[in-house]
Amino acid sequence: IKDHLKHHQTQTTCWDHPRMAELYQSLADLNNVRFSAYRTAMKLRRLQKALCLDLLSMQAACELFEQQALKQNEQLLDVPQLLSCLSGLYQRLEQSHAHLVNVPLCVDMCLNWLLNVYDTGRSGKIRTLSFKTGIVSLCKAHLEDKYRFLFRQVASATGFCDQRRLGLLLHDSIQIPRQLGEVASFGGSNIEPSVRSCFQFANNKPELDAAMFLDWMRLEPQSMVWLPVLHRVAAAETAKHQAKCNICKECPIIGFRYRSLKHFNYDICQSCFFSGRVAKGHKMQYPMVEYCTPTTSGEDVRDFAKVLKNKFRTKRYFAKHPRMGYLPVQTILEGDNMET
Incomplete structure (x- = not known):
């Protein structure tokens, strides 16, 4: 000292x-x-x-x-x-x-x-x-x-x-x-x-x-x-997800995985998600669910059911109910939170 x-x-x-x-x-x-x-x-x-x-x-x-x-x-x-x-x-x-x-x-x-x-x-x-x-x-x-x-x-x-x-x-x-x-x-x-x-x-x-x-x-x-x-x-640093990024085609996805709750089999890796890249037909305001660890079969079933429900919702519905929680950071206390 x-x-x-x-x-x-x-x-x-x-x-x-x-x-x-x-x-x-x-x-x-x-x-x-x-x-x-x-x-x-x-x-x-x-x-x-x-x-x-x-x-x-x-x-x-x-x-x-x-x-x-x-x-x-x-x-x-x-x-x-x-x-x-x-x-x-x-x-x-x-x-x-x-x-x-x-x-x-x-x-x-x-x-x-x-x-x-x-x-x-x-x-x-x-x-x-x-x-x-x-x-x-x-x-x-x-x-x-x-x-x-x-x-x-x-x-x-x-x-x-x-x-x-x-x-x-x-x-x-x-x-x-x-x-x-x-x-x-x-x-x-x-x-x-x-x-x-x-x-x-x-x-x-x-x-x-x-x-x-x-x-x-x-x-x-x-x-x-x-x-x-x-x-x-x-937690996400070492996570490996058996899924392919719909944008850059990385497979398996390492790190965070973002799964669409609007389209079936639509996944984004963290670097595409963080830089704001989206594939054709997928809007930023569509709901996504974030995984920092690989999904369980229960989560897969739950997400499938949500996608099914969202299939029948219009663009106007998603514009009125945005799900993204951090642009700027919003929370349940100050707005809607993103599902994690």
């Missing part, structure tokens, strides 16, 4: 790390992904892997927070404290993934990322809540475990959360896409509408519990939709 600090005092690499600059430049090739939630999630996936946070379990993260006595979420952490936390985190990861984790480089890059996300004023300090939110959002854990953890950080001792506390959590979460220049699609930096939407969903009670918060998050509210989509992007 002493060496690290000497290095950070003489240079501004805390904020301007050459390796991170390279990484951000490399994300530019994802700008051709037309849908904001996917574009953001794919950038975050690349970042998550570069920082090796995709190797970090929730249990290991929680043990680290405990070890470092990170209990007061309002407490400010300065650069030496952040270095101490990150060194502990990556040394632990190195024990199980020695060939993947370069501790000094990972510490440097993760510090750079956290400061760029949460310390835009360059004060050299970030809140404990921000540190935990950043690390847990990109760690390897079930989505709902992340939601539960994040809710606990802002809930009172009795397990309830008021509007101000929820605002703190959503504010720290939205900084993650904001730093990638993607905040506009998620409602901008103003988290008021999201807080309002959540409490309306909870029948305008003054406080909400974890179960109500989870129910709201399952609807993928606009400000947070990038996080579940990041999980789907990760």
Whole structure:
């Protein structure tokens, strides 16, 4: 840590790390992904892997927070404290993934990322809540475990959360896409509408519990939709579907598969779908279903039945009932959601 600090005092690499600059430049090739939630999630996936946070379990993260006595979420952490936390985190990861984790480089890059996300004023300090939110959002854990953890950080001792506390959590979460220049699609930096939407969903009670918060998050509210989509992007990476893309003819389809609910045997691979290519006779507003893992026979039967129903629906019906959920990101709370 002493060496690290000497290095950070003489240079501004805390904020301007050459390796991170390279990484951000490399994300530019994802700008051709037309849908904001996917574009953001794919950038975050690349970042998550570069920082090796995709190797970090929730249990290991929680043990680290405990070890470092990170209990007061309002407490400010300065650069030496952040270095101490990150060194502990990556040394632990190195024990199980020695060939993947370069501790000094990972510490440097993760510090750079956290400061760029949460310390835009360059004060050299970030809140404990921000540190935990950043690390847990990109760690390897079930989505709902992340939601539960994040809710606990802002809930009172009795397990309830008021509007101000929820605002703190959503504010720290939205900084993650904001730093990638993607905040506009998620409602901008103003988290008021999201807080309002959540409490309306909870029948305008003054406080909400974890179960109500989870129910709201399952609807993928606009400000947070990038996080579940990041999980789907990760799940789809190795998926192989026994289907052929009707546009570029890729077979099998690797990654996401989009199946038409208007035409039989009409599938699109993720690169055609994300770039907005369509085959003759298929309109963008026709309903599609997304698969990030291969389909089961039950899903095949269900989709077949839906196609049958949609066969008799007119173009006007689809124009009036658009199914695409992220142009800009819409959700059940703010419009119709795409089926996933």
